[in-house]
Amino acid sequence: MSQSIAPLDPPTRVLLGPGPSDPAPGVLSALARPTLGHLDPAFIAIMDELCAMLRSAFRTQNELTLPVSGTGSAGMEACVVNVVEPGDAVLVGVNGVFGKRLCEVARRAGAEVTACEGEWGRALQAQDVRRAAQGRPYKLVCAVHAETSTGARTDIAALRPVADELGALLLADCVTSLGGLPLELDAWGVDIAYSGTQKCLSCPPGLAPVSFSPRARAALEQRKTPVQSWYLDLSLVGNYWGSERTYHHTAPINMLYGLHEALRIALAEGLEARWQRHERNAHALWAGLEALGLELVVPAEERLTPLTSVRIPAGVDDARVRRFLLDEYSLEIGGGLGPFQGQVWRIGLMGTGSNRRNVELCLAGLSAALRAQGHALLADPLAAAHAAYAG
Amino acid sequence: MSQSIAPLDPPTRVLLGPGPSDPAPGVLSALARPTLGHLDPAFIAIMDELCAMLRSAFRTQNELTLPVSGTGSAGMEACVVNVVEPGDAVLVGVNGVFGKRLCEVARRAGAEVTACEGEWGRALQAQDVRRAAQGRPYKLVCAVHAETSTGARTDIAALRPVADELGALLLADCVTSLGGLPLELDAWGVDIAYSGTQKCLSCPPGLAPVSFSPRARAALEQRKTPVQSWYLDLSLVGNYWGSERTYHHTAPINMLYGLHEALRIALAEGLEARWQRHERNAHALWAGLEALGLELVVPAEERLTPLTSVRIPAGVDDARVRRFLLDEYSLEIGGGLGPFQGQVWRIGLMGTGSNRRNVELCLAGLSAALRAQGHALLADPLAAAHAAYAG
Numbered sequence: 001m002s003q004s005i006a007p008l009d010p011p012t013r014v015l016l017g018p019g020p021s022d023p024a025p026g027v028l029s030a031l032a033r034p035t036l037g038h039l040d041p042a043f044i045a046i047m048d049e050l051c052a053m054l055r056s057a058f059r060t061q062n063e064l065t066l067p068v069s070g071t072g073s074a075g076m077e078a079c080v081v082n083v084v085e086p087g088d089a090v091l092v093g094v095n096g097v098f099g100k101r102l103c104e105v106a107r108r109a110g111a112e113v114t115a116c117e118g119e120w121g122r123a124l125q126a127q128d129v130r131r132a133a134q135g136r137p138y139k140l141v142c143a144v145h146a147e148t149s150t151g152a153r154t155d156i157a158a159l160r161p162v163a164d165e166l167g168a169l170l171l172a173d174c175v176t177s178l179g180g181l182p183l184e185l186d187a188w189g190v191d192i193a194y195s196g197t198q199k200c201l202s203c204p205p206g207l208a209p210v211s212f213s214p215r216a217r218a219a220l221e222q223r224k225t226p227v228q229s230w231y232l233d234l235s236l237v238g239n240y241w242g243s244e245r246t247y248h249h250t251a252p253i254n255m256l257y258g259l260h261e262a263l264r265i266a267l268a269e270g271l272e273a274r275w276q277r278h279e280r281n282a283h284a285l286w287a288g289l290e291a292l293g294l295e296l297v298v299p300a301e302e303r304l305t306p307l308t309s310v311r312i313p314a315g316v317d318d319a320r321v322r323r324f325l326l327d328e329y330s331l332e333i334g335g336g337l338g339p340f341q342g343q344v345w346r347i348g349l350m351g352t353g354s355n356r357r358n359v360e361l362c363l364a365g366l367s368a369a370l371r372a373q374g375h376a377l378l379a380d381p382l383a384a385a386h387a388a389y390a391g
Numbered sequence: 392m393s394q395s396i397a398p399l400d401p402p403t404r405v406l407l408g409p410g411p412s413d414p415a416p417g418v419l420s421a422l423a424r425p426t427l428g429h430l431d432p433a434f435i436a437i438m439d440e441l442c443a444m445l446r447s448a449f450r451t452q453n454e455l456t457l458p459v460s461g462t463g464s465a466g467m468e469a470c471v472v473n474v475v476e477p478g479d480a481v482l483v484g485v486n487g488v489f490g491k492r493l494c495e496v497a498r499r500a501g502a503e504v505t506a507c508e509g510e511w512g513r514a515l516q517a518q519d520v521r522r523a524a525q526g527r528p529y530k531l532v533c534a535v536h537a538e539t540s541t542g543a544r545t546d547i548a549a550l551r552p553v554a555d556e557l558g559a560l561l562l563a564d565c566v567t568s569l570g571g572l573p574l575e576l577d578a579w580g581v582d583i584a585y586s587g588t589q590k591c592l593s594c595p596p597g598l599a600p601v602s603f604s605p606r607a608r609a610a611l612e613q614r615k616t617p618v619q620s621w622y623l624d625l626s627l628v629g630n631y632w633g634s635e636r637t638y639h640h641t642a643p644i645n646m647l648y649g650l651h652e653a654l655r656i657a658l659a660e661g662l663e664a665r666w667q668r669h670e671r672n673a674h675a676l677w678a679g680l681e682a683l684g685l686e687l688v689v690p691a692e693e694r695l696t697p698l699t700s701v702r703i704p705a706g707v708d709d710a711r712v713r714r715f716l717l718d719e720y721s722l723e724i725g726g727g728l729g730p731f732q733g734q735v736w737r738i739g740l741m742g743t744g745s746n747r748r749n750v751e752l753c754l755a756g757l758s759a760a761l762r763a764q765g766h767a768l769l770a771d772p773l774a775a776a777h778a779a780y781a782g
Contacts, residue, residue: 206643
């Protein structure tokens with residue numbers, strides 16, 4: 001049967017879910033450039049440019065800044081397993097799926113995990129983390145900057161003093177923030193960060209940028225046990241990305257072309273301009289959603305601009321609405337995860353996808369879908385969005 | 392500085408190293424198709440086709456057959472850490488870099504590793520594996536089908552009776568064999584196999600096809616401890632690729648497009664035809680290399696057809712030759728690894744790249760490079776290759 005399979009012909013969507021977002025067109029073209037060998041001098045020049053751009057995007061001077069050869073979750077795992085040794089105490093702020101995942105990954109690395117449970121849909125508070133720590137020392141304090149499962153933004157800089165009190169390194173999940181939301185690794189004192197390419201960088205999924213501060217790097221060097229993952233061992237991976245160029249594993253060349261182009265586009269726009277663009281479009285979306293009579297999950301001051309969670313009104317069928325948007329508009333929005341499944345939609349305006357056309361198309365589609373299910377709109381969503389753009 | 396970086400413009404190489412090989416043009420175009428969401432019904436149809444084609448390529452009925460979201464080494468790690476629990480006895484045949492790597496990965500997973508050391512550049516012999524086992528029981532016997540570091544091919548089917556005697560599962564590294572060399576997972580009784588996309592499938596690096604037999608899958612289900620890697624936990628990953636479609640991590644969508652197209656091309660050619668093509672071109676290359684007065688590392692009957700190792704003649708500068716080929720012909724061949732560093736070149740004729748044009752171009756370039764360093768050719772390499780093609 002396989003011999004008769006036709007070439008791919010994927011439909012062109014408008015991706016307004018929690019990621020992947022629509023790649024920038026230049027990024028897709030970059031993926032298709034001729035493959036180079038992973039030790040080719042021409043490729044090594046590309047690697048160096050890429051790492052320099054990653055440092056700019058993360059706002060860091062960290063030498064150990066590179067893209068891990070896997071998706072965002074591989075980045076999470078790389079950050080945890082390189083630092084954690086069996087028996088290490090790790091404190092994790094949990095206010096969504098990705099905090100929970102951090103706990104699981106740390107436990108599998110042998111950590112003694114303390115979870116600081118926060119409310120889903122709310123920011124994690126520094127005083128709650130301090131309280132959960134109960135004054136004990138920790139190797140690592142972890143928090144999710146932009147919780148993709150809820151749309152809540154946590155103030156990472158506020159956790160630095162807490163980590164200092166506990167003698168801990170500070171780790172931040174920046175998957176949905178890098179390139180879309182103010183993020184300042186060095187100014188905030190973040191020791192370890194990971195991200196993904198398929199959110200606000202507008203590159204397809206497949207790579208996970210990570211960054212380790214000199215202090216975090218020292219922790220790697222002082223390990224008493226080998227990192228449990230050979231593939232993700234950043235001392236070895238770093239020897240390939242660093243000046244030694246020692247072969248470790250074959251780098252995912254064409255995906256790295258895509259990330260190179262994505263970073264180039266983001267930095268050419270300027271990070272501040274990009275953050276402001278995400279903010280402007282998010283405000284218009286929020287105004288429109290409220291006009292539709294929908295309730296936003298996260299309070300305004302804790303909301304992510306690249307990702308908005310909205311409650312599904314009573315009597316409206318989650319799957320039917322999402323299928324309607326896909327069939328009628330070729331437009332994807334995301335469903336809820338965990339306790340939010342069937343309760344919440346997640347609407348992403350990420351990277352290139354954060355634009356006025358997408359905001360108004362999404363409002364048009366959602367209002368049609370809701371009307372089709374007998375939901376009464378509160379006001380004109382487009383008028384509300386237009387007012388937000390005008391304001 | 393980052394703001395002034397120019398768009399990528401990678402040179403077009405002829406990649407005749409140990410991988411990555413040159414992707415088929417259709418594969419590069421597939422990478423640039425519009426990204427779909429990882430739960431989009433249109434993407435799920437692509438996943439199903441892809442897994443069916445992978446089973447055909449591996450010659451297996453194994454239900455648990457899927458591409459791991461990382462390069463070949465991630466596939467190796469996924470195969471090992473899903474099966475091995477702390478304290479398990481693992482026997483590894485080591486006749487090159489990748490056997491050594493298997494030992495390291497298994498040790499980091501807590502295995503008690505016994506290495507059966509074989510000669511570099513030679514096949515691993517079943518009786519040597521049996522002797523190294525010393526009659527003790529093992530959870531897992533591992534061997535490298537196609538040792539990319541040396542160019543030697545091991546008879547994997549011959550290890551099945553040994554694994555049976557030891558009560559072990561049989562694991563095979565098929566990174567450089569899948570799509571280029573006869574490979575029959577089910578007929579040979581292989582329980583666990585992994586490969587990479589960047590060799591004989593002619594897809595860029597970034598994915599690792601793996602396959603688990605029902606017996607290997609039962610071992611996963613009977614684990615007493617969690618898999619140390621959350622990212623590579625195939626019970627979780629398998630729930631996304633299986634009928635449940637449970638979100639685990641965001642699949643690397645565009646890379647999967649590339650693999651879909653690569654498998655489609657390979658199966659449309661036909662596996663037997665593809666294996667024969669690799670064989671025909673390898674024989675012509677070998678004839679030409681011998682005419683150049685070069686010594687092939689591996690005896691003819693144990694040689695890989697997709698990858699040939701050749702000794703660097705005394706007085707010839709390894710790096711200068713490879714740089715000359717890159718500068719003058721934009722052609723890459725590989726250097727040696729480990730004890731073969733500076734001693735050996737590795738010439739790959741993999742996937743689409745296994746063709747007459749590449750064979751003769753490589754011989755032309757090598758003869759020029761050797762002449763430039765005063766090496767006397769034994770005979771006319773092109774005449775030797777032409778005779779091989781004619782014969």
